[in-house]
Amino acid sequence: MSERVLAQGFSALGRIPGVAFVLVALFAIFASMSPGFSTAPNLSNILVQSAILLLLALPMTFIIMTEGLDLSIGAVLTLASVVLASVAVSTGSLPLAFVAALAIGLAFGLLNGWIIAWLDIPPFVATLGTLGIAQGLCLVLTDGQSIVGMPPALHYIYSGYLLGIPFPLVIAAVAYVAMHGILYHTRLGTYVPALGGNREALRHAGVNDRLVLAVIYGIGGLMAGVAGLLLTSRMSAAHPTAAIGMEFDAIAAVAVGGTQFERGEGWLFGTLLGVITIGVLRNGLNLLEMPSSVQVVCVGLLVIVALFLDGMRKVQE
Amino acid sequence: MSQAEAVAPKFKITLSRDVIDVAYRLLAVALICIVLSLVSDAFLTTNNLLNVLRQASLVFFMASGLTLVILTGKIDLSIGATVGLSACVAATIIKSTGSPWIGGLAAICIGALVGLGNGLMVTKLRIPSFIATYGMLWVAQGATYYYMSGQSVYGFPPGFRALGSGYLLGIPIPIYLMVVFMLLGNFFTKRTTYGQQIYAIGANSVAGRLSGIPVNSRLNLVFILSGAMAGLASLIYLARLNSAEGDIGETLTLPTIAAVVIGGTSLFGGVGSLFGTFIGGLILTLILNGMNLLSLNANWQPLVTGLIVLLAVWLDMKTRSKTDSN
Amino acid sequence: MPPGNVHSIARMTNLATIAPVESDGGPAAPLLELRGISKTFPGVRALDNVSFPIWAGEIHMLCGENGAGKSSLMKVLCGAYVADEGELFNHGEKIEIKSTLDARKFGIAVIFQEFSLVPYLSVAQNIYLGREFQGKIPGTIDRQKIRSEARRVLAMIGSDIDIDAQVHSLGVAQQQIVEIAKALSQNARILVMDEPTSALSDTETEHLFGMMRRLKANGVAIVYISHRMAEVFLLGDRITILRDGKMVATVLPHETSPGDLVQKMVGRKVDAIHRRGANMKAGEVALDVRGLSAPSGIADINLQVRAGEIVGLCGLVGSGRTEVARAIFGADRITGGDVTFFGKKFTGGPDKATQMGVALIPESRKAQGLALIRSVGDNIVLAALDKLFPSRVFHPSKARHTAETMIKKLRISTPSPRRTVQVLSGGNQQKVVIGKWLTADARLFIFDEPTRGIDVGAKAEIFALMYDLVENGAAVLMISSELSEIVNVCDRAYVMREGRVAGELPRDRLTEENILQLGMHHE
């Protein structure tokens, strides 16, 4: 076991330059330039804010490792949130609402999986389609209005604490550990890089590759549902365009984290770093009171720089 | 040997695969038109059809450049932001100099520059186009915001605005432009060695490179063209709306991609055509037009678009799998 | 039923009587018996009533041209295809193989030619892919067991590959070994191998053969597909020949001869590669390489090829032959040295090389040689676009005409230049690649394993083409792992070892022994 861990550790070290380098650099800059930055409340602030994105980025890592993509995940999140809200309002029962939200998320995830695995439609297009469908449903269900009147209890999911730890962090941590376990300690996880790297091999090994693929997209949808839960609680409301476009943030986080779009090369911890880096960047720029326009440019630069550093690493190898 | 008989039955289909793709789409257009003309007598009028074409032209200009990129198997997510940036810069220049020519040139140059940036990131820094152009999207958008600082620029010389809203022999000028560029584009893709090489790169870039195609410079070329076309689109936009704001580009990218995909261009590259893209854009425009004519709730629009995307691609898979089998 | 078949069945019956009695002395029922297996695809009858037994403890050679049905037969055996007609018998009782799982149940394991490995999983994970051991916690996998088992299996082949290394970091040969380990790990009773040695160095090949003999002794049946006559006769207990999906015959090695075998395979008289008459008129220096070094792992390469010459470049797999070819062609970055084509110094990439009249026929046709989804015609004119259309305006009619003449000239069997390349046979695909360069008027051809995975008939044609080329004053540099080819085809050869040129063998000293002598590692 030990040398295995070591081996993993080394490969991890090998990966670090790209994203972690940027993260450290940003941290140094902001800490030195803004007194408010490196305070405990602000840092926990950053982490809490990153929780929702992480929930999307983790399954996105799996999906990208299968040489796939899920553009619908942001819209599905929104739809889950809308469903949650309307069920909560109409029935007044939160548990029911949660189940409904997770169910709709899972359903869309599996729908993606089915379209991609069985209809053989390329993921980009398939999820572009379901993106439209989910977004449309949000608008139709709400007629553009945001839904309010949530039971107050909902509020605590985002603002509550467990043993002094903000609840979103607890959820995010659990999600990370779970996904890590799946990826590195289960059959399903073993098949993720196989789907991206050599699908034939999987078939010859007698694995039902389509089913595995569908399950992976299903997980994506489910996590979107959980994220929807957090977002709804954060707003005590649901809004039909609340998380539109978040899928791209998630994909960017994964890419920044060093996961490749080809051959099933991926790294879950990198994704965590990627998410935090984006959070740190936005928060730091805010504290530095930069004009919003400059913040926009910086997000773009972050993506490019991180990927470029990764590229350099590849060239050196 | 069995090769021959293996080949014979499928031969005809192979011959006309592109034709089939386009035929399917023309059929779809026809169907939509029939339905719309049945439910709304306002639909099948010269005015409305011209109006639809004019609206489709804007999509086409953006989508045509993007089609080239996608034919090489890459993607350009920055297209909307590029339109926004070049529109805003062009607008201010036209206002300050009063010369549409300088402004127009600027728009196209800026588009081309952004495209070049994308190209270099993909070819030199080896960043996947999806991410590189996503980064560029933010950079361009930020630049636009910074440049406009929340203001809007408006009121251009009539001569320039004719480009978007003018008529010639009763037909809107954008339609002429669209036709011209479609012919140019089809010539470029089907009747020049560049076009052949672009398709080849999309089909197998490694083989392309080892066959002496300067792959990187061709990739740069398509990204530049894509950007320049975005610049051109921004001019049409300005001429039509007679005003520019920072948020122009935001909502344009995904519909543009949808248009290309509905048009039958494969995201794997190597398969597709500009004419298909035109039809793709046309279908999207028809949907919007129909919804307005019937004053249907616009909320359904994304849903319908999504379904059409899936349907179109699914049909392609069906027809193509026939020809590509074994 | 075709006469060939009657003949073969007759032969089979008497074979059965002389068939080896199973090692455990049990009843002499074949381990696996195929009866009348047929498989049809739209337009093709891939397998047509194929019947033969596979006995425990025999190495059963399967020969036939590409497209003869060998791979279809393999796919039927491993459950990837389900036969339309026919029956399978295991120890005399009827069985059905509908899935890879079924196949595994009956102890059938297949080693495919194109690797079924996952680049970003470890060697151990690859060996047990799809057969992971349950961990203590339900739902998890026991990574320790996987590793220890993998180590055990690799030890069996006498390989010391790091089980934790990710497969993408391994060389081709090592990957082939992992592939074999994967099959062995299934304790297969029937092992099906498709050209397993095509990527192996001779030492590794020796290891493999030794292992096969051990398995055979343990009563494992091995079905072995090969295009290499030497192997067929060296290892084969019995030889079954397929042609156009039909079974031609099952013969014993001592009853037949290479020529006879080839004739059965191609169905017409083909003279196997005969040694080419010495070349008298070596012309100007077409290729001159001086001190070439590249990060890809080659250093201080010096070699020359003259017009009218076929020069071999050989050495063990991994000795850097392909790397040299790529570096010369400008496909890889180089760190030192000069490359000169026809007296002009060369710098730049493949595009420049192409313009200077150099052609590279790469190792892997599908991945590097062809735009598979494009048509035969498109591929043929691909490298010549600038030459054919200097104005950059593309004339489909002219392109089509050019393609058609090339198709005729090379006798590429396709009904039309519009046909997509991916449906052609390996040999025809290779011809398309060559046609591409003929169209581009290349004068220096670098062939990298030109005959890999190509059947005997096509091989002969490819070499005939090469001879034409040099007759007409072109220069050829040929990389091959099949020493017989080098010896018979080349005027002289350079032998590589560990990324350097170990030596040059002039025609009179060009023998397999000398090549091995130079190419071997001297520990």
Add this chain to the structure above:
Amino acid sequence: MKKAILLISILSVAGFTAGPVLADGETVAVFTKNQTNPFFESIRVGATKAAASVGVKVIQYVPIKPDSIPEQLSQVEDAIVKKPNALLFTPVDYKALVPAIEKVTAAGIPVTGLTDKLAGGQIVSFIGAEDYRLGLETAQSLLKAMGGKGNVVALEGVKGAISNTDRMKGFTDALKEFPNVKLVATQPANYQRLQALQVMENIMQTHAQIDGVFAANDAMATGVVEAMSAANRKAFIVGINGSQEAIDLIKGGKMHATGSSDPFMQGCLGMLTTVRALRKMPVKKELMVTPVIIDSVNYKQYDVPVATRSCPKIDDVATN
């Protein structure tokens, strides 16, 4: 090496835009919906001017994705960490931002509402314009101009945005006063130019006779103007916001009127009220900028660029 260069480039980006260090005296954080709509720019200018006049430091918070709820939520949380003396707050969504504002008040930071009224949470004061009255009066001016008869088309803004809801309510009520005017079509164009243009082009196909168009903001109104003039058709067109662009169109006789809620003034008053509250001066619970209908008659007095306008004195505000 290259890495180093890149790092430096990040540093420099960070460098040249790093804001000035905190000044003494109060700091007010101003939240607006986006950086693309001139309306909010006017608000920001007004607020900044007012702040300067009373020596208060301003921090602008604008979502980097226009109208993004999660962004604004995060920015509020960041602001809480930054602890400004007060917030001048325009919510991206008047319902979804309530919990965030509750957090702010919980952190002991007073909040002044601006432009869109939050559905909940406690605020020191609200400064804005009654969108209902805006809609009503603008519509009335339109319908009068139409002579109380003919066909009218309405373009809605973003469904669910409170401003849109109220403005449309005002419009429908005004419509009741003119029974002879027929509403031939209502379509959303999400406050966007291009959509308004295309929607209008399509509507014109079905309706040969359109006498008036009510657009819920100026951006859409201008889109309508383009569509109409391109088709050589005339109609009375009204919008809302009193943007410079609309005023110029009115000057050129292409537009009939625009209902102005004077964003610049909203910015001024918002800031000044906030400061008054901070300085324990009396403030009104609610301060409504009286809507003005800018048309060909009175446009001159409003035809001055925002930058050159000036805010009222801080002492005049309460009685304003």
